[in-house]
Amino acid sequence: MDKFRMIFQFLQSNQESFMNGICGIMALASAQIYVAFDFKCPCLPSYNLAYGMGILFVPPLVLFLLGFVMNNNVSMLAEEWKRPIGKRQKDPAVLRYMFCSMVQRAMIAPAVWISVTLLDGDCFICAFSTSVPVKKLGNDSYTGLTEKALMRILAQIPCEDIYNGHELVSRQVAARYLRCISQAMGWSFVLLMTLSAFLVRSLRPCFTQAAFLKSKYWSHYIDIERKLFDETCTEHAKSFAKVCIQQFFEGMNTDLSMGHSHLSEKAPSEAGEEKEKLLGILDQGTMNKLLKNWHKCKPPLCLNQEVLQNGSCWAGEIMHTPHPPKKEYVAYYSKV
Numbered sequence: 001m002d003k004f005r006m007i008f009q010f011l012q013s014n015q016e017s018f019m020n021g022i023c024g025i026m027a028l029a030s031a032q033i034y035v036a037f038d039f040k041c042p043c044l045p046s047y048n049l050a051y052g053m054g055i056l057f058v059p060p061l062v063l064f065l066l067g068f069v070m071n072n073n074v075s076m077l078a079e080e081w082k083r084p085i086g087k088r089q090k091d092p093a094v095l096r097y098m099f100c101s102m103v104q105r106a107m108i109a110p111a112v113w114i115s116v117t118l119l120d121g122d123c124f125i126c127a128f129s130t131s132v133p134v135k136k137l138g139n140d141s142y143t144g145l146t147e148k149a150l151m152r153i154l155a156q157i158p159c160e161d162i163y164n165g166h167e168l169v170s171r172q173v174a175a176r177y178l179r180c181i182s183q184a185m186g187w188s189f190v191l192l193m194t195l196s197a198f199l200v201r202s203l204r205p206c207f208t209q210a211a212f213l214k215s216k217y218w219s220h221y222i223d224i225e226r227k228l229f230d231e232t233c234t235e236h237a238k239s240f241a242k243v244c245i246q247q248f249f250e251g252m253n254t255d256l257s258m259g260h261s262h263l264s265e266k267a268p269s270e271a272g273e274e275k276e277k278l279l280g281i282l283d284q285g286t287m288n289k290l291l292k293n294w295h296k297c298k299p300p301l302c303l304n305q306e307v308l309q310n311g312s313c314w315a316g317e318i319m320h321t322p323h324p325p326k327k328e329y330v331a332y333y334s335k336v
Helices: 002-013 015-034 048-069 072-084 093-104 109-119 122-127 145-157 171-207 210-253 264-277 284-296 305-312 327-335
Strands: none
Touching: 002 093, 015 048, 048 093, 048 122, 072 093, 072 210, 072 305, 093 109, 093 171, 093 210, 109 122, 109 171, 122 171, 145 171, 171 210, 210 284
């Protein structure tokens, strides 16, 4: 258990490794689901193609959407896309990088499903059994069948127990013909996906190295900033709740004329320590304004000490600035 706990903590600390692990698990799960799936072709001319194509493309679509759902960066990307600009401009290159990274990871499981399905061949045989070239593989002298009757016989090729057209075309020959085409398409699909992944992962940074590094850096920054903000809010809420509860019990002790207990003696010092963590935000209205301003006007990505000392440009409704900001900084941020 300790080893699994260490692995889980490592994946939590490393977002990219965690998402790669999730994608790998989903890829293995998709292959196992296909193996466990009980494939039963309807063997009817009007249903074979729809059933076969549905099995080939609907589960990959579901796995693709699950890849987005299980990716924590989806909400972060949506938040960054819809947030007001405020004091911080949006960089479309960073948003594109985040979106492309999510798409690449989400496509792994669907690609595995499609590859396994095509290499297996049963789905392809079911979907295109009515397209078997009877003139090439069957008996040309066998006549007396209408087009509808011919389609009904060919649609029964995937179903060995009910197929009765051996005089027209051998079931083994037709199935082997369709499976060969399916496997050829499967290996071609694997080759195409491998080459695409190679081009995306290796050649793209070579042509746009500076833009790639910039987008990657600020993508990580947005993710880390969001995590730190959530952790800070959690710590603030914990301290706020602790001070509020301590004050409640102190008030109850006073109202009930109870003596100072061991807990109440320690409460003032503990409350003082917790109040230091509140950073001057001591009521619900102020906290609501702070959260609203964080959404509307995030701080600019500038660590200039003079700007920070002269006043906060992102929480002006809350923080009181003893000195007005200098004109050059106002002009600078108005341009930004």
